[in-house]
Amino acid sequence: MAFYDGLFDTLGLRDWCDAGQETGPMSMAQLLAQSSGATGAAEPATPLLQTPFPSLDTLHEACPAIAQTRDMTTGVENAFLAIKNPLKVILDPITQPLSWLLDGSLAFFHAVPWFILIPALLMLTYYATRRWGVTAFVAVSFLFLAFIDHYSYAVETLSIIFVCTMISVALGVPLGILMARSDTMQKISIPILDMLQTLPTFVYLIPLIFLFSVTESKLYGIAIILYAIVPVIRLTDLGIRLVDRDVIEAADAFGMTDRQKLFGVQIPLALPNIMAGINQTIMMSLAMVVIASLVSAPGLGVLVLRGIRNLELGVGLVSGFGIVLLAVLLDRTTKAALGRINASYKT
Amino acid sequence: MRTDPKVSIKGLYKIFGPDPESVLPAVLGGMNKPDLLERHGHVLGLQDINVEMQTGEITVIMGLSGSGKSTLIRHLNRLIDPTAGEVLVDGEDVLGYSEDRLRRFRQETMSMVFQKFALLPHRTVLQNAGMARRVRGEDDAAASREGRKWLTRVGLSGYEDAYPHQLSGGMQQRVGIARALASDSPIMLMDEAFSALDPLIRTDMQDLLLELQTELHKTIVFITHDLDEALKLADHLVILKDGYVVQQGEPQQILLHPNDPYIEDFVSDINRARVLRVRSVMQPVASGNGHDFAGIVEANDTLEKLISLSGGDTTKAYRVQKSGEDVGVLDMKDLVRALVPAAPAQTGAVR
Numbered sequence: 001m002a003f004y005d006g007l008f009d010t011l012g013l014r015d016w017c018d019a020g021q022e023t024g025p026m027s028m029a030q031l032l033a034q035s036s037g038a039t040g041a042a043e044p045a046t047p048l049l050q051t052p053f054p055s056l057d058t059l060h061e062a063c064p065a066i067a068q069t070r071d072m073t074t075g076v077e078n079a080f081l082a083i084k085n086p087l088k089v090i091l092d093p094i095t096q097p098l099s100w101l102l103d104g105s106l107a108f109f110h111a112v113p114w115f116i117l118i119p120a121l122l123m124l125t126y127y128a129t130r131r132w133g134v135t136a137f138v139a140v141s142f143l144f145l146a147f148i149d150h151y152s153y154a155v156e157t158l159s160i161i162f163v164c165t166m167i168s169v170a171l172g173v174p175l176g177i178l179m180a181r182s183d184t185m186q187k188i189s190i191p192i193l194d195m196l197q198t199l200p201t202f203v204y205l206i207p208l209i210f211l212f213s214v215t216e217s218k219l220y221g222i223a224i225i226l227y228a229i230v231p232v233i234r235l236t237d238l239g240i241r242l243v244d245r246d247v248i249e250a251a252d253a254f255g256m257t258d259r260q261k262l263f264g265v266q267i268p269l270a271l272p273n274i275m276a277g278i279n280q281t282i283m284m285s286l287a288m289v290v291i292a293s294l295v296s297a298p299g300l301g302v303l304v305l306r307g308i309r310n311l312e313l314g315v316g317l318v319s320g321f322g323i324v325l326l327a328v329l330l331d332r333t334t335k336a337a338l339g340r341i342n343a344s345y346k347t
Numbered sequence: 348m349r350t351d352p353k354v355s356i357k358g359l360y361k362i363f364g365p366d367p368e369s370v371l372p373a374v375l376g377g378m379n380k381p382d383l384l385e386r387h388g389h390v391l392g393l394q395d396i397n398v399e400m401q402t403g404e405i406t407v408i409m410g411l412s413g414s415g416k417s418t419l420i421r422h423l424n425r426l427i428d429p430t431a432g433e434v435l436v437d438g439e440d441v442l443g444y445s446e447d448r449l450r451r452f453r454q455e456t457m458s459m460v461f462q463k464f465a466l467l468p469h470r471t472v473l474q475n476a477g478m479a480r481r482v483r484g485e486d487d488a489a490a491s492r493e494g495r496k497w498l499t500r501v502g503l504s505g506y507e508d509a510y511p512h513q514l515s516g517g518m519q520q521r522v523g524i525a526r527a528l529a530s531d532s533p534i535m536l537m538d539e540a541f542s543a544l545d546p547l548i549r550t551d552m553q554d555l556l557l558e559l560q561t562e563l564h565k566t567i568v569f570i571t572h573d574l575d576e577a578l579k580l581a582d583h584l585v586i587l588k589d590g591y592v593v594q595q596g597e598p599q600q601i602l603l604h605p606n607d608p609y610i611e612d613f614v615s616d617i618n619r620a621r622v623l624r625v626r627s628v629m630q631p632v633a634s635g636n637g638h639d640f641a642g643i644v645e646a647n648d649t650l651e652k653l654i655s656l657s658g659g660d661t662t663k664a665y666r667v668q669k670s671g672e673d674v675g676v677l678d679m680k681d682l683v684r685a686l687v688p689a690a691p692a693q694t695g696a697v698r
Contacts, residue, residue, distance in 0.1 A: 250465035253424055254479050254530065255453030268469045 003046050004054060004062035017063035084210060091211065098225075099218040101163050106217075106298065109159040114151060118142050129336035137332065141325045150300065150322050157289055157299030157326060164221060164285045168229040169278055176236020176274075177262070186237065197230045201291050209295065220292035227288045231280035239273025240266050272342050279334040286327050300326070351438075352399035353566040354423060354534065359396040359432030361418055361590075364389030367430045375431075380589055392418050393590045396432070401583065402533075403564035407598075409577040410587035416570045419587065420536050423568060424457045425449060436534070454483045458527035462539035464519045466511040472498065472522050473507035479530030490529075497525040501555065517548035521555075528559070537569045541576065553579055574613055578602065578622045586610055599627035603685065615688050620651040628685040629667045629675035640666045646674055650682055 008017050052058045056069045109117065121142065126135045145154045179186045204223045212219045243266050251261045267274075293301030300319045307316020362370060362383075370378075370387045380391040393415045400406040410416045421427040422434055425441060434441045436456065444452060458479060466475045474481075476498050477490030498504055501521040511519050520540060527535050537556075541549045553576060560567065571577050577584055578598045585595040586609075593607050602623060605611045626646040641663040644653060657663045661683055667675040 244465070246461055246463045246465040247467065249426060250459070250461055252426060253453060253457075253459040253461075253536075254482050254526075255450040255455075256482050257450065260482060265467060269467075 002058070002061035003052055004059055008063045013063065017065045019065060080207065080210065088211060095212075095218045095222060098163075098167065098221045099216055101167070102160060102217040102221050105159045105163045106156060109155045110152070114146060117155070118146070125333050128340075129333055130340060131336050134329075134332050134336050138329050141329050145322055145325065148318065150303075150319065153298075153300045153303060153319070154322055154326060157286070157301070157323070160220070160224065160289050160292075160297060160299060161282060161285050161330070164224045164228060164289075165278065165282050167221075168225055168232055168281045168285070171225075172229045172232035172277070172281070173236050173274060176233045176277075177240060177267075179233065179237040180240035180266075189233070189237075193230050193234060196226055201227060201288060202294075205292075205295055214295055217297075220289075220295050220297035223292050223295070224285045224288040224297075228281045228285035231284065232274070232277035235273045235277030235280070236270065239270030239277075242273065243269045272338065275334070275338040275341055279331065279338060282330050282334060283327065286323070286330065290323060351402075353402040353437065354400040354568070355433075355435045356396050356398045356419075356422070357433040357435065359419075359422060359434065360394055360430045361392035361415070361422070361427065362389050362430045363392050371430055391590055393422075393429075396592060398585050398592065398595065400566060400568060402566050404582035405560060405567040405569055405580050406583045406585065407569045407571060407577040407581035408585045408587060409571055409574060411572055413589075414587040415590040416572075416587050417538055420538050420568055420570050423534075423536060424453050424459065454479065454530070456532050457534045457536060458530040458532040459536040459538065460520070460523045460527045460540040462542055464511070464516075464523045464543075466519060466522055466526070468511055470510075471507065472503065472509050472511065472514070475511065475522055476525040476529050478526055479532075483530075493529040493531070494525070497529045498522070500528070500559070501525045515548075517544050517552065520544060520552060524552075524556070524559075528563075532565075534566045534568070537567060539570050539572070542571065542573070549576070556580065574617055575622070578617070586613070598622075599624060603627060605688075611688065618651075619686050619688075620654060621649055623650045623685060624648065625650065625653060625665075625667055625677055626669070626674070628681050629677040630681070631675050640664060640676075642666070643668055644677065645669070650685070653677065653679070653682060 008014055046052075056067060056072065059066045060068045112120075118139075122135055122139055125138045126132075129135065142151070142154075145151055175189070179189050201223075204226060208219050208223055212222075247265060247269065248261070251265050256264065289297055289299055290301035290304055293299065293305045300323050303319030304316055304323070306312060307314075307319065360371065360374060361367075362374060364370070364387070367389060370383060370389045373387065374383060374391060374394065378386075380394075383389055383391050396419060398406070398408075408416045408419060418427060422429050423436075423441070425434075425444075429442070436452075441449075441452065467478065470478070473491060473494045475494075477487075477494030480490035480493050481487070495504075495507060498507060498521075501524055503518060503521050503525065506514065506518065511522065514522070520543075523540070527537075541552045544552060556567075557580065569577075569580055571580075581598045583595065584598040584601055586593045586601070588609055594601055594605065594610055599622075601610065602614050602617075602619065605614055624646065625644055625648045628650065629646070641657065642665050644656070644665045644667055646667050646669040653665065657665075657679055661679045663679045665677045665679075666673060667677050
């Protein structure tokens with residue numbers, strides 16, 4: 001005798017409830033009740049204070065015609081599986097270049113010998129920051145990682161971040177500009193961006209695993225980009241909206257076209273904010289690349305995962321430190337580059 | 348009224364709010380600002396503005412903050428569109444312009460100087476000065492040549508490669524003026540151009556503007572909240588209050604015959620001896636034959652100069668000349684009388 005039996009009886013729904021009862025499988029509770037030989041009549045009435053919440057499962061006990069919660073999750077799953085194939089037909093070709101880029105970049109970083117790649121990265125660092133201190137720090141970090149045989153892992157991680165950041169910027173900056181130009185666009189985008197940012201990182205992976213094969217590199221590529229693209233979009237939008245109204249008015253008063261205004265005034269003046277967005281994007285893709293090692297992303301994350309799986313404490317800690325080192329050097333480099341831009345943009 | 352004004356504003360109304368068109372009939376029917384706000388939730392920005400600006404003159408629009416003067420100047424190059432009315436430049440209605448025509452109009456016919464300078468912070472002073480040319484599609488060489496020329500003219504040669512943030516406020520505004528001049532437009536709008544500057548630098552800039560004007564003869568529309576500045580620069584003065592024109596005309600006339608208590612309050616604070624000119628208080632020629640002249644003075648001299656010239660003696664009289672010709676007679680008694688603010692005149696504006 002379930003708690004809400006009375007409710008359905010008084011509503012006169014009993015016939016509807018019991019219509020399909022015979023076909024339903026027995027629940028564990030029913031089996032237990034049957035084996036103990038007791039009949040429902042001996043059951044004591046539930047005290048009022050222990051009134052159960054009328055959830056799907058509780059109502060199902062009283063009225064078998066109502067679906068269980070399990071049926072609902074199955075429904076969601078079936079719905080996803082139903083749209084999966086059509087979705088795949090569209091998404092697969094669109095995202096295929098991402099796989100090529102990621103694989104190509106990995107192959108490239110592996111193909112270039114260390115004695116060329118490390119100086120090249122140092123030159124890039126110096127070009128971006130114009131600071132010897134930061135360059136020296138990057139040099140020491142790389143030499144250290146190479147010395148403890150983490151060089152190829154670190155380079156793999158770097159390669160993934162490189163590709164994902166590039167794509168995030170290529171997509172995120174135009175999206176941010178669109179958002180800055182239209183309030184409607186902003187209203188639509190903000191909830192989506194909020195969702196992308198708050199969705200637990202593991203949850204990204206679940207639908208992606210169903211959509212794409214775990215062996216494809218675009219699986220982790222998409223996960224990283226979805227997570228890391230948010231700050232660059234937000235800060236591009238913010239940066240353009242923050243451009244001094246007086247300067248925009250001056251641009252209008254001198255008869256600039258929208259194009260001249262965008263490329264000659266708005267983007268250059270928003271650049272410090274856009275660069276801050278890129279810095280955040282790099283940091284977030286680094287965070288995600290570690291989690292993405294669960295779905296076969298190569299790099300330092302693989303070592304961390306090995307440390308967890310096999311309880312190899314040393315491996316996990318050292319590779320974790322390597323990730324921290326990578327994060328710090330990427331952050332310092334982009335911050336120094338940002339500082340250089342800020343210095344020449346003072347108003 | 349003189350003929351063919353360069354810019355003329357006719358029956359201009361601006362109402363701010365969600366649906367200005369719907370309340371326009373009420374405003375045209377005479378509803379005032381507080382009533383409109385209370386009953387319809389719209390703000391009356393400008394009402395029935397009629398101003399004519401002559402070629403080669405400096406028209407100063409003066410008013411306190413909230414009087415609508417910045418709104419008014421933005422109607423001239425349509426940074427703000429009016430709710431009703433006409434803005435004619437060289438006889439053409441600016442409001443009828445298409446987007447392309449409007450852009451060309453802003454590039455070639457009107458330039459603007461801003462209160463907060465509004466220079467491009469990421470461009471050098473030279474690039475800023477040549478901006479108007481570059482926007483118009485002219486090449487870098489032309490932009491730099493014009494930019495350099497006008498930077499030199501406003502006294503900034505040597506700073507071409509500096510960035511705006513490296514310059515002081517006064518120097519930045521010189522760049523702003525050079526930028527406007529380099530566009531070679533016949534009309535120049537100046538929105539509180541000197542209000543953000545220190546008093547001494549402001550005086551310098553006013554002198555610079557007057558000096559440039561004697562040789563360039565641009566049609567200048569100048570916005571200010573400072574009466575001293577307005578009287579110094581204006582050929583034609585328009586006084587705005589709560590979105591309507593209280594009085595407009597020749598500044599000396601407004602000073603001597605204010606037609607509204609609001610303007611009386613305004614003019615009571617200023618140093619009249621420094622602002623008023625001999626021509627405004629003299630008797631026209633021929634009426635002073637019986638006088639014994641103590642000397643000859645220029646029609647454009649200030650009364651202050653006369654006082655020091657006469658040593659404060661009110662019995663003297665002077666012959667007034669303008670470019671070598673006798674134009675009138677100044678009795679020191681008239682001068683002293685003019686120093687005391689008069690009761691509001693019954694006859695209204697001059698023009």
